[in-house]
Amino acid sequence: MQIFTSLLNSCLNSSLYFIIFLLFFSSFSLLLQWWKHHRHKDKHLPPGSMGWPYFGETLKLYTQNPNSFFSSRQKRYGDIFKTHILGCPCVMISSPEAARAVLVTQAHLFKPTYPPSKEKMIGPEALFFQQGAYHSMLKKMVQASFLPSTIKNSVPFVDQIVQNMVPSWTNTTINTLEEMKKYAFEVAANSAFGEIKEMEMEEIRELYHCLEKGYNSHPLNLPGTFYWKAIKARKVLNEIIRKIIERRKESRNYGGGLLGILLRGGRGDQQQQQLTDSQVADNLIGVIFAAHDTTASVLTWVLKYLHDNLNLLETVTKEHERIRNKLVNENRGLSWEDTRQMPFSTRVIQETLRSASILSFTFREAVQDVELEGYTIPKGWKVLPLFRSIHHSPHFFPQPHKFDPSRFEVPPRPNTYMPFGSGVHSCPGSELAKLEVLVLLHHLTLKYRWEVVGDGDGIQYGPFPVPKNGLPLKITLNKR
Ligand code: HEM
Numbered sequence: 274m275q276i277f278t279s280l281l282n283s284c285l286n287s288s289l290y291f292i293i294f295l296l297f298f299s300s301f302s303l304l305l306q307w308w309k310h311h312r313h314k315d316k317h318l319p320p321g322s323m324g325w326p327y328f329g330e331t332l333k334l335y336t337q338n339p340n341s342f343f344s345s346r347q348k349r350y351g352d353i354f355k356t357h358i359l360g361c362p363c364v365m366i367s368s369p370e371a372a373r374a375v376l377v378t379q380a381h382l383f384k385p386t387y388p389p390s391k392e393k394m395i396g397p398e399a400l401f402f403q404q405g406a407y408h409s410m411l412k413k414m415v416q417a418s419f420l421p422s423t424i425k426n427s428v429p430f431v432d433q434i435v436q437n438m439v440p441s442w443t444n445t446t447i448n449t450l451e452e453m454k455k456y457a458f459e460v461a462a463n464s465a466f467g468e469i470k471e472m473e474m475e476e477i478r479e480l481y482h483c484l485e486k487g488y489n490s491h492p493l494n495l496p497g498t499f500y501w502k503a504i505k506a507r508k509v510l511n512e513i514i515r516k517i518i519e520r521r522k523e524s525r526n527y528g529g530g531l532l533g534i535l536l537r538g539g540r541g542d543q544q545q546q547q548l549t550d551s552q553v554a555d556n557l558i559g560v561i562f563a564a565h566d567t568t569a570s571v572l573t574w575v576l577k578y579l580h581d582n583l584n585l586l587e588t589v590t591k592e593h594e595r596i597r598n599k600l601v602n603e604n605r606g607l608s609w610e611d612t613r614q615m616p617f618s619t620r621v622i623q624e625t626l627r628s629a630s631i632l633s634f635t636f637r638e639a640v641q642d643v644e645l646e647g648y649t650i651p652k653g654w655k656v657l658p659l660f661r662s663i664h665h666s667p668h669f670f671p672q673p674h675k676f677d678p679s680r681f682e683v684p685p686r687p688n689t690y691m692p693f694g695s696g697v698h699s700c701p702g703s704e705l706a707k708l709e710v711l712v713l714l715h716h717l718t719l720k721y722r723w724e725v726v727g728d729g730d731g732i733q734y735g736p737f738p739v740p741k742n743g744l745p746l747k748i749t750l751n752k753r
């Protein structure tokens with residue numbers, strides 16, 4: 274912290290130099306910008322404002338609610354417009370057809386792109402960052418461990434976590450987001466590692482906590498910052514995973530979970546291909562990362578929407594009462610097949626994913642000049658399919674601000690509903706995430722009710738939109 278204050282003081286003392294520097298810097302970047310645009314003058318670029326030099330429209334994006342940032346520009350320029358964020362020229366896309374082109378039909382022309390600081394933290398060999406043959410080999414392995422036929426077997430485990438967790442909330446106020454993160458982490462880590470010593474899991478849990486804080490903070494690698502601590506935690510995580518890998522290889526039993534699948538290796542171009550230890554580690558860590566905050570945010574939103582719509586909560590409860598009666602009669606616990614008999618709850622989840630659109634957009638980068646709907650997207654420009662804008666378009670979802678699960682009684686129009694993305698990089702964990710919500714709803718609606726503590730209507734951003742303060746809820750037994 275001292276470093277910042279002294280830096281700030283010396284800046285103020287020499288504010289004259291600072292102003293001169295700023296003038297010089299902004300005229301230089303104006304020139305650079307003019308040159309960059311001039312270079313593309315014979316191309317038909319999408320409409321839009323590129324904002325102030327360098328700072329671009331980043332400031333606006335971060336100070337305004339991102340929804341109004343997108344919607345005001347969409348109104349002015351249409352479904353495809355250009356802008357500048359974080360110093361990069363970008364094209365934002367909110368037509369289903371163009372989004373499909375970027376993510377599915379022309380996916381090979383748009384590569385995934387992440388800030389280098391984030392890539393370093395998750396591990397550069399994780400599948401999100403990859404394209405082509407290596408990506409599809411990894412993707413098959415990850416998909417295999419989250420197929421319905423695989424996650425079927427984890428229903429008793431997920432059920433047990435919920436049954437251990439929920440009663441401890443009775444008569445207390447919980448930070449819903451924090452509790453849901455614990456739940457989603459347990460499920461994700463279990464599917465990633467399979468069976469693992471509790472002591473090791475405890476260590477991994479703590480390191481992950483550290484990693485997550487660093488991921489969401491400024492990437493300043495100075496001793497003491499969250500980022501610095503996270504990089505250290507990442508190294509220790511690697512060591513622990515390497516030891517686990519070594520043990521499994523020695524015992525000639527690769528074990529269960531995604532780890533088991535990764536250790537057995539995948540089909541490469543022709544023959545069976547072994548992954549290196551760091552490839553295995555990057556992908557394990559990456560999958561847990563992708564599975565954890567996303568699912569926790571959705572779980573939090575489901576409880577918020579049901580709290581605000583008591584008639585829907587009643588209907589969900591009735592659906593689960595029917596299932597409970599069956600379970601009591603047959604004297605058994607919840608099974609995968611039971612979770613397939615929850616159509617109303619399933620529509621509540623679909624509508625939650627649409628309404629909250631926790632992944633508002635994703636990033637790609639054009640690998641060459643690409644023609645898209647009559648415009649040219651120059652090589653190197655970022656392309657952002659705006660899932661949220663599509664999910665909130667009144668053309669595809671009438672009265673988009675209304676929370677109305679019944680709209681999913683008929684399937685949405687093709688390419689208008691992408692809560693789990695689309696194409697080669699689409700989410701392999703969608704079934705697991707939905708399973709987690711269904712199991713929680715089963716136990717919570719049958720026995721409990723929840724009230725928001727304080728003003729429950731704000732939204733906090735970063736990294737995902739979630740209800741303000743993590744949605745504090747007072748949980749009580751349902752008397753009936
Ligand atoms: C409700 C919770 C979740 C949501 C909304 C969600 C959403 C998404 C989306 C939109 C993408 C595509 C990103 C892009 O195209 O750039 C994605 C990718 C991914 N998700 Fe999820 N996800 C969720 C839960 C999970 C879970 C539980 C897992 C655990 C298996 C998971 C693992 C992944 C992975 C590994 C990728 C990268 C796939 C690739 O690059 O090929 N996600 N997710």
Ligand SMILES: *[C@@H]1O[C@H](CO)[C@@H](O)[C@H](O)[C@H]1NC(C)=O
Nearest residue numbers: 440442443444445748749750
């Ligand atoms: C919760 O509070 C209610 C009402 O104050 C009380 O009747 C009940 O026994 C409490 N339950 C638990 C588990 O503490």
